[in-house]
Amino acid sequence: xCPGLLPCVLRQLREKAPRITVGAKMMGSxxxxxxxxxxxxxxxxxxxxxxxxxxxxxxxxxxxxxxxxAPDHPLANETAVSFATCSDYPLVFAASDLSIHQLLTLVxxxxxxxxxxxxxxxxxxxxxxxxxxxxxxAFQTPIGLEKLIDRGSGACTPDWSDLE
Numbered sequence: 001x002c003p004g005l006l007p008c009v010l011r012q013l014r015e016k017a018p019r020i021t022v023g024a025k026m027m028g029s030x031x032x033x034x035x036x037x038x039x040x041x042x043x044x045x046x047x048x049x050x051x052x053x054x055x056x057x058x059x060x061x062x063x064x065x066x067x068x069x070a071p072d073h074p075l076a077n078e079t080a081v082s083f084a085t086c087s088d089y090p091l092v093f094a095a096s097d098l099s100i101h102q103l104l105t106l107v108x109x110x111x112x113x114x115x116x117x118x119x120x121x122x123x124x125x126x127x128x129x130x131x132x133x134x135x136x137x138a139f140q141t142p143i144g145l146e147k148l149i150d151r152g153s154g155a156c157t158p159d160w161s162d163l164e
Contacts, residue, residue, distance in 0.1 A: 005143050006045070028097030028122055047141070048099035063141035065103050068127075070134035083107045087115050092130045092138040095122035104139055 010022060027035065032044035033052050047063070067075070067086050075081050075089075094100035108115055121127055124140060131138035 009045075028095075029099040030097050046099065048102060063143060065100065065139055065141055067137050068131045068140055069137045070132050073134045073137070075137070083111045084113060086137050087111065087113055090136045091115060091117040092127050092136055093117040093120045094124075094127065094139070095120050097122050098124075100139060100141075 006024065010024075013020065013022065025035075025041070029046035029049060032041070032046040033049065033055060035041040036044050036055055037052070049057075051057075067081055069076055069089075073089075075085065093104060118136065119126075119130065127138040127140065130136050
């Protein structure tokens with residue numbers, strides 16, 4: 001979110017309202033509604049949130065979750081991989097306070113496979129860096145990965161049947 005989407009959103013905001021100042025605090029998606037309801041934030045950007053009666057969603061978009069890995073990973077050239085195939089390699093999972101965790105929990109349950117990741121973290125950047133060290137695989141949306149993939153520094157397989 002921070003390296004990919006947020007700079008663009010903030011640039012557009014500055015163009016439309018140059019006198020507005022912004023403070024940004026990073027937190028897991030699950031904590032953002034609490035911060036809004038408590039008056040600690042005016043706006044939140046989050047993934048995979050349920051509806052909250054006291055909050056108004058201004059914009060909703062869908063992003064596919066995919067497996068990310070080093071460009072030399074054995075699965076890097078596949079256009080689609082299953083979670084079961086990914087689970088044959090060391091996995092890096094999102095911690096429970098990130099929305100990716102809830103999505104992966106469903107996928108693991110559907111795969112009916114016992115999986116123990118080598119690490120759980122609430123740092124998207126750490127997940128990305130570990131996944132770029134073959135043979136580890138992490139799971140993220142393509143937001144923020146565009147430049148990495150374009151310059152051939154990483155591979156992302158967003159088309160996998162487990163999440164459809």
